[in-house]
Amino acid sequence: MTGLRIELRRSTALWAGLVVLVSGTGMLALITSETARWTGNSTSALLELRLPLAYVWALVVGLAVFQGMRDSRAGVTELFAATSRPGWVRLGTLASAVAGVVAVATAVLCAGMVAKVALGGGFISLGFIPLMVTVVLALASSVLLGLAVGRLLPHPLTVPVALVATFMVATTAGRALEAESPDDEISRLALLTPVLDPPGSDLLTTSTSVDLGQILWFTGLGVTAFLLLVARTHLGRLTALVPAGLAAALALSIMPVKYSDVLVTDSIGSRPVCEGEVCVSQVHAGSLPAVAAAGRDALAKLAVLPDAPTGVREDTSAMAHLVAPQRSRQIIYVPSQGHLRVLKMTPDQIRLELLAGGGVATCSGPNSFNTYEGVVRYVTAGYFNGELAPLASEPLMWNNSRLRGEIDDAWQQFRRQSPQDQLKSVAQARQMLLECQDSERVLDVLRATR
Structure with missing residues (x-):
């Protein structure tokens, strides 16, 4: 314990821990807005940490490499090699100090984010624990690797090269894990880094195969890094590579290829919380009263349709933010x-959203715009509402004079029909929306032009 206290005072251990806390907190503050989703779920909070980790990771590795060069800079490498005390004991104490402080600082950072979620009234579950373990192992093993690299390559350029190389690996991995479709293939090698672009959802987490693969890989990397740090012979250094090689092979064998297998629905946070026939996820349980009131009203109005809907559910599917x-x-x-x-x-805005399309969602993916589909939504919502009203999901159409004109024209054509024909048109339009038929044809049905 005496040696450990000495290393804590004389090494960069405390500085490395401070870098993790300060840089991690600072980066989160820069990228977090008032409408950030991660504040509502502890699992999402830990996923959000993966974004600034690219910067924190590089800084920590740079400090570790600098620390690993200490003996060489002081010119005492041969002196320590000649002492009777085993080298692995002294180096092990150094590694325990630096990696231990970084691990503790990382755990504190993760715990702080979970605490922020809890204080903000967000949802807390044990689902964040695998994500926290992965991050802690990633930074701790990277510190050990940095110490080993600094000791083996004591050159003035080693620190900046290691820092820049780590940052480049992190940013490259982040880009390799981006996807625009659930079927997009991602790089398994990129999953061997702790970096991940957080999804636009607070109902997702990483799959079990990703968690197990990353924990296995970072554990093997840490073992290899420690063995490289204490090895004195070329044979010993070659042997030290075995744990990392085996861990990488096993991790890659279980890592997924498709993006839809990387992120999955948070099974705990997405459990339904219901009020009658209306259900939302546990993460969004605070919205249930408003959704229930709007849902019951919408279901009552939609009851005039043949084969009318009987329930309202939050869409918690894993890839809902992409499809x-x-x-x-x-x-x-x-x-x-x-x-x-x-x-x-x-509640009034939610009710209109549920009425639009006769209770059927759009066929267009997120971040896409279809004028015909938008007009259909306005006309169908207006039918059940008794008059046209702005849809909060389509403010552009309501506020744009040209698009608003198209809505008004379609509404007037629709209203010229008899009440029986209006109901028949809406029911037919709903059926076409369920089958995702061409939205222009759906609009023609509502306007009675075909």
């Missing part, structure tokens, strides 16, 4: 992921 919302004849799905924040709307 078109779910559609069902019996269930109205409430989109809550991506940029559309339906659960944050007022």
Whole structure:
């Protein structure tokens, strides 16, 4: 313990821990807005930490490399080699000090984010623990690797090269893990880094195969790094590579290839919380009263349709932030992921969103715009509402004079029909939306032009 206290005072251990806390907190403050999703779920909070980790990771590795060069800079390498005390004991104490402080600082940073979620009234579950273990292992093993590199390559350029190389690996891995479709293939090698671009959803987490693979890899990397740090012979250094090689092979064998297998639905946070026939996820349980009131009203108005929907559910599917919302004849799905924040709307706004399309969501994917589809949503919502009203999800169409004109024209054509024909048109349009038929044809049905 005496040696450990000495290393804590004389090494960069405390500085490395401070870098983790200060830089991690600072980067999170820079990228976090008032509408950030991660503050509502502890699992999402730990995923959000993966974004600034690219910078923190590089800084920590740079400090570790600098610390590993200490004996060489002081010119005492041969002196320590000649002492009777085993070298692995002294180097092990140094490694324990630096890696231990970084691990503790990382755990404190993770705990702080979870505490922020809890203090803000967010949802807390044990699902964040595998994510925290992965981050802690990643930084601790990287510190050990940095110490080993600094000791083996004591050159003035080693520190800047290691820092820049780590940052480049992190940014390259982040880009390799980006996806625009659930079927996009990602790089398994990129999953061997702790970096991950957080999804636009607070209902997702990494899959079990990703968690196990990363924990296995970072554990093997840490063992190899420590053996490299204390090895004195070329044979010993070659042998030290075995744990990392085996861990990498095993990790890559279980890592997924498709993006849809990297991120999965948070099974705990997405459990339904219901009020009658209306359900939302546990993460969004605070929105249930507003959604329930709007949902019951919408279901009552939609009851005039043949084979009308009987329930309202939040869409908690894993890839909802990348694909078109779910559609069902019996269930109205409430989109809550991506940029559309339906659960944050007022009850009246939610009711209009549920009525639009006759209770059927759009066929367009997130961040896409279809004029015909938008007009259909306005006209169908207006039919059940009794008059046209702005849809919070389509403010551009309502506020744009040209698009507003198209809505008004379609509404006037629709209103010229008899009440029986209006109901028949809406029912037919709903059926076409369920089948994702061409939106222009759906609009023609509402306008009675075909």
